Amino acid sequence: MNRVEVLQNQTGKPTAASGPRPIVVLGACFLDYIGYVEGMPKPGETRHSKQFAKGFGGKGANQAVMAGRLGAGVRMVSVVGNDGDGQAYQAELAKNGVACDTVFAVNGAASGLALIFVDRNTAQNEIVICPNATDALTVEFLRSKTQNYKQFLHGCKILVCQNEIPLATTLDVIKAAHEQGVYTIFNTAPAPSAEDAARITPYLQHVSLFCPNETEASILTGLDVKDAASAFEAVKKLQSQGVADVVITLGSQGYVIGAKGSAPQHFNSVRVKAVDTTGAGDCFVGAMTCFLNKGKSLSDACKLANICASVSVQRKGTQSSYPYPNELPPELS
Numbered sequence: 212m213n214r215v216e217v218l219q220n221q222t223g224k225p226t227a228a229s230g231p232r233p234i235v236v237l238g239a240c241f242l243d244y245i246g247y248v249e250g251m252p253k254p255g256e257t258r259h260s261k262q263f264a265k266g267f268g269g270k271g272a273n274q275a276v277m278a279g280r281l282g283a284g285v286r287m288v289s290v291v292g293n294d295g296d297g298q299a300y301q302a303e304l305a306k307n308g309v310a311c312d313t314v315f316a317v318n319g320a321a322s323g324l325a326l327i328f329v330d331r332n333t334a335q336n337e338i339v340i341c342p343n344a345t346d347a348l349t350v351e352f353l354r355s356k357t358q359n360y361k362q363f364l365h366g367c368k369i370l371v372c373q374n375e376i377p378l379a380t381t382l383d384v385i386k387a388a389h390e391q392g393v394y395t396i397f398n399t400a401p402a403p404s405a406e407d408a409a410r411i412t413p414y415l416q417h418v419s420l421f422c423p424n425e426t427e428a429s430i431l432t433g434l435d436v437k438d439a440a441s442a443f444e445a446v447k448k449l450q451s452q453g454v455a456d457v458v459i460t461l462g463s464q465g466y467v468i469g470a471k472g473s474a475p476q477h478f479n480s481v482r483v484k485a486v487d488t489t490g491a492g493d494c495f496v497g498a499m500t501c502f503l504n505k506g507k508s509l510s511d512a513c514k515l516a517n518i519c520a521s522v523s524v525q526r527k528g529t530q531s532s533y534p535y536p537n538e539l540p541p542e543l544s
């Protein structure tokens with residue numbers, strides 16, 4: 212029997228440090244190093260940044276923190292380095308109500324990093340990821356550490372994965388979870404290579420909800436996804452490949468939902484002045500997952516996630532920009 216330690220997260224709700232959780236996020240914990248620039252550097256060019264920020268990031272952890280901040284029962288499955296960054300990260304997850312006894316510290320490796328430039332003129336970003344310890348998260352490693360995934364799939368209702376850890380592990384866990392009746396969400400971010408896209412396609416039959424942005428949808432379908440009309444075509448193609456539900460996020464153009472058995476529909480984003488869109492997709496996925504777990508329909512969960520993401524793009528940083536329930540309209544808390 213796992214020891215259950217009761218913590219107080221920042222939502223004010225008590226949360227258990229271990230034991231089964233309905234939402235499991237498998238993915239990366241990266242430290243973000245963010246330089247704010249006016250215009251992106253061209254190849255060979257050096258630019259000065261007048262502002263720097265260090266923050267907690269990694270797509271998986273971002274999504275877990277957003278869901279945890281909204282009070283969902285969330286577990287993170289990941290690895291960090293056995294260094295100060297890794298320990299700080301585990302404490303940060305716990306502070307946000309995320310169970311992290313399946314975040315394993317790897318000796319002799321640095322925690323993963325993301326080097327991010329944000330252009331203050333356009334609010335767009337460029338990112339280089341250094342996975343470091345994250346590369347240790349192989350199928351063999353995770354199966355041996357978690358009794359063949361039992362430690363986190365027991366009691367799990369929704370599994371959320373991205374594309375920042377070894378792909379073989381993501382695909383193996385998605386298949387195992389789906390075969391056990393878990394609703395599997397795959398956010399294929401960052402965009403896979405053509406070779407990885409070919410590895411993903413046979414596993415789409417195990418994906419309950421596929422959630423790419425325009426770029427990722429283009430790579431997976433071979434279509435040029437850039438607006439609602441082209442996203443509709445991508446939804447049809449993904450569903451013909453075995454995916455049940457599809458949500459394609461379109462940045463400031465909002466998102467398209469393709470629920471199984473219904474015609475795809477487009478919804479606009481909330482009109483706001485964006486200052487930093489880094490991590491908006493993760494905010495959307497984490498919030499959507501939380502609301503799905505609360506029993507909302509896919510359409511309502513996306514509507515509420517759209518509001519959360521619109522708050523996050525008006526603030527700098529990734530997790531630091533994600534809202535707490537008391538900053539949201541009453542229907543979201």
Ligand code: ATP
Nearest residue numbers: 424460461462463465480485489490491492493520
């Ligand atoms: P990232 O990789 O930085 O996490 P992404 O490309 O996966 O982002 P986007 O498609 O850019 O994700 O955005 C996700 C959601 O965030 C959108 O569907 C929308 O709800 C919201 N959003 C993004 N940009 C804006 C914006 N400029 N204004 C309002 N909402 C936005």
